[in-house]
C-alpha cells in the first residue's frame with residue numbers, strides 16, 4: 001500500500017474513532033467511546049493516514065488448550081477498514097503488523113472468528129472449528145430421566161470455583177478451548193454468575209459438582225419463548241443427562257431450547273428424538289504464528305515417539321519457513337533445523353494450521369492440496385501425533 005501510512009498502538013484518544021469504525025463495519029448501534037476498553041489483555045492497533053484512522057485490529061491475550069497444555073494465543077477481533085481505504089491493502093498491512101507484534105509478545109498461535117475467509121486464508125489462517133448455536137424443542141428432553149445418585153441445584157457465588165473446575169477439566173481434554181483465565185478474563189465470581197439468569201449444577205451423591213448448565217430464561221412464555229444455554233458441560237454422563245432433564249422441564253413455558261455447542265458435542269448423543277436444527281454458526285480460524293514455540297508449548301500423546309522432516313513456506317511469518325525436524329517423545333515435541341535424508345512433508349501455512357489444531361488425518365490434508373510429499377512412516381507418525389480430539393471453541397470474541 002501507499003507510503004504515508006503509519007501503524008501505532010491506539011490510546012484512549014482513539015476510542016471514539018474506533019467505536020465509530022466498528023459500528024459502521026459491523027452494523028451495530030453507535031458505540032460510546034467508553035465501550036472501547038483498554039486493559040492488560042487487549043492491544044489495539046490503528047493504521048493512520050495523518051490523523052485519520054484508516055484501519056484497526058484488536059489482539060487479545062488468550063491461552064488455548066492443546067494436548068493438555070496451554071498455548072499462548074493472540075485472539076484477533078474487530079478487524080475493520082474505513083470504506084474509503086478498502087481494496088488498497090490496508091487490512092493486509094495492519095494484520096501482518098498485528099501478527100508480528102503478537103509473536104514478539106509471546107503468542108505462539110493466533111485465532112479469530114471470520115467474516116472474510118479469503119482475507120485471513122491469504123494471511124495463513126484456516127478454519128479449524130465452529131461455534132454452533134443449535135435449537136431443539138425443549139419438550140423433547142422431558143423424556144430424559146435423572147438417575148439415582150445425581151441431584152441438581154442452583155449455583156451460588158460459592159460454587160463458581162467448582163463451575164470453573166468443570167470447564168477446566170473439559171478444556172484440558174480438548175483441542176482449542178480457551179483457558180478462560182488470564183488478563184482477558186477478569187470477571188469476578190459475582191460478575192460471572194450475574195451474566196446468566198442462573199447456573200444449574202449437577203452433583204454426585206458426595207456433593208461433588210460434576211456438571212453445570214449456564215442459561216438465560218429470556219422473555220415471555222408460550223410460542224416464541226426460548227431458554228438459551230451458553231455452557232452445558234459435564235464430566236459424567238449421569239450429570240449430563242440430569243442437566244438435560246432439568247432443562248426439559250422448561251418445555252411448558254419455553255418451547256424452544258437454544259444451546260451453544262462445538263466440536264463433537266455430547267448433546268447429539270442424548271437427544272431422544274428428531275428436532276435438532278442449526279440456528280447459526282461462527283467459523284473459527286487458526287494460524288500458527290511461531291511454529292517452534294507452538295510445537296514446544298502444546299502437549300502430545302504420551303505413547304507417540306519418532307521424528308519427521310517438515311518443510312514450511314510462510315511468506316507472512318518468514319521465520320517459520322524452511323525445513324524442520326519435528327521430534328516427538330515422552331509427551332513433548334520440538335521443532336529444530338531439519339537435517340538428514342528423506343522426503344520432507346511439505347505443508348502450506350494453512351495446512352500447518354489445520355494439522356496443528358488436530359483431529360484431521362494427513363490423507364485429508366493431502367487430498368485438499370494442503371500437504372505434499374513425505375513418507376508412509378511419516379504420515380503414520382503425524383496421524384498419531386495430531387489425532388485430536390476434533391478442535392472446539394466455546395467463547396465468541
Ligand SMILES: CC(C)(COP(=O)(O)OP(=O)(O)OC[C@H]1O[C@@H](n2cnc3c(N)ncnc32)[C@H](O)[C@@H]1OP(=O)(O)O)[C@@H](O)C(=O)NCCC(=O)NCCS
Nearest residue numbers: 025079080081086087088089090091092114115116118119
Ligand atoms: C474485510 C476488510 C477488512 C478488508 O479490508 P481491505 O483493506 O479492503 O483488504 P485488503 O485490501 O488488505 O485485501 C487483502 C486481501 O483480502 C481480500 N479481501 C479483501 N476484502 C475481502 C472480503 N470482503 N472478502 C474476501 N476477501 C477479501 C483481498 O482480495 C486481498 O487479497 P489479495 O491481497 O490476494 O489481493 C474490509 O473490507 C472491511 O473492513 N469490511 C467490513 C468489516 C469486516 O468484514 N471485517 C472483517 C471481520 S472478520
